[in-house]
Amino acid sequence: MSQSPIIKIKNVNKSFPNKKTSTQVLNEVSLEINRGETISILGESGCGKSTLLNIIGGFEKADEGQVILDGKIVSRPTRKCIMLFQNYGLFPWKSALKNVELGLEGSDLTAKERRERALHYLNVVGLEGKGELFPHEVSGGMKQRVAIARALALQPEMILMDEPFAALDTFNRYHLQDELLRIQAKEKTTIALVTHDIDEAIYLSDRIFIMHANPGRIHKEINIQLSKPRDRSHSDFQHYRKLIFEEFHFNREHSPIEFHI
Template identity: 45%
Template sequence: MNHKLEIRNLTKTFSTEEGEMGALEDINIEVTPAEFLCIIGPSGCGKTTLLRMVAGLDHPSSGEIILDGKEVKGPSPDRGMVFQEFSLFPWRTVLKNVEFGLEIKGVGGKARGEIAEKYIELVGLQGFENHYPYELSGGMKQRVAIARALATEPAILLMDEPFGSVDAQTRNVLQEELLEIWKRTKKTILFVTHSVDEAVYLADRVAVMSARPGCLVKCLAVNIPRPRKRTSLEANEFREKLLMLLSLERSKACISV
């Protein structure tokens, strides 16, 4: 089977004043096309670092990341990224934010507007094209960020706790919308979260990571048919399984500290 993304023997160490510190150790993950993979782990396990390396924003100490058969060397618009912090350009309207990647690419004004409009509609923000980010709610800002990341038609969408700073109800709505977007665009999505609920609701597979230095403990397929019900028995059972794994990892972390 063809893999969309392969992460092979990925290791990352940071140099600190106390010497080398391992952040990630020997990570191996394979992601199939159009798969929704959630990465979950205790805080400080390096899950964000892993995602940043796929984005090309950090460089691995050893190992390799291969996307569509090509090694990732640095950032590029073929990997869209949505950050946890609000990352809209405050001086640009919604439309201009979504157009940004296309503008850099050199796509002409009219075509650019049409593509951007398509993605604004996809995230349900038609009518807000000329609003500035400060006029939007947190959930709307992240919708724009998703539209902006998708507008350059990346091969993969990387999301780093994108709904971490919105309230719980909005988060549920955004999760539903994201699944809808995923279904319609058939994107491969790599989604980092610390929320077990989120992982169980969204993912095809959940990659569980251990505390520092982070390594992959287990990859679990979520075999619950969609649309999923958050409160169903299967969801709860899966949640239980994940929580057990995570608390095991957390207790290990406490001992090693």
């Protein structure tokens, strides 16, 4: 992996107005993500993870600070940086193949090239021969694969994932996490993942940015120096779990029982 940043997030501040005043959601958030890297933004619910990801993707504007992707300031969503949502965002009346093709409309590709590209990425996510199925005919895990294929087909510089596996059961989640590792190793896409799942963050990430809340800020960066694929039951993995758990626990006045993430 090269160490050149593909994206730089610089001193981002963001507040949302509420009834009388406004609440600061992000405070001086700065981080850089290297090309080909997978990073996680880990924090409890409401700490500003989605807001930060939305700002990185150009869906939301920072009050102050900048996001610079490939040397250019991000001011709106682009095809270079694609967001993958937890609820898949598929069109129910379109087949898997059509859903992937649809993302390519408006590109320079011909209809034949769009079809070929869509088929290729359905294969990449393990859905060879499944292109004619409709979203209601497939499991949540398969829907998310279609969504990943649609994102990959655009050949973006970067994919943003907002708790992409949170709606899946444990087995499907583990399976999809493995798929994501395999795909990322092949495609070398840069991935920024938001999660409240400590194990998921350790399993997938090269680096984890721990966010604390009120206002949302980067508390700590942790390098996960374990080769992939990782063994969740290994003591090295447990070491990072403990380290991260303590980061949150130390931030609390109450017992770990009251630790909501």
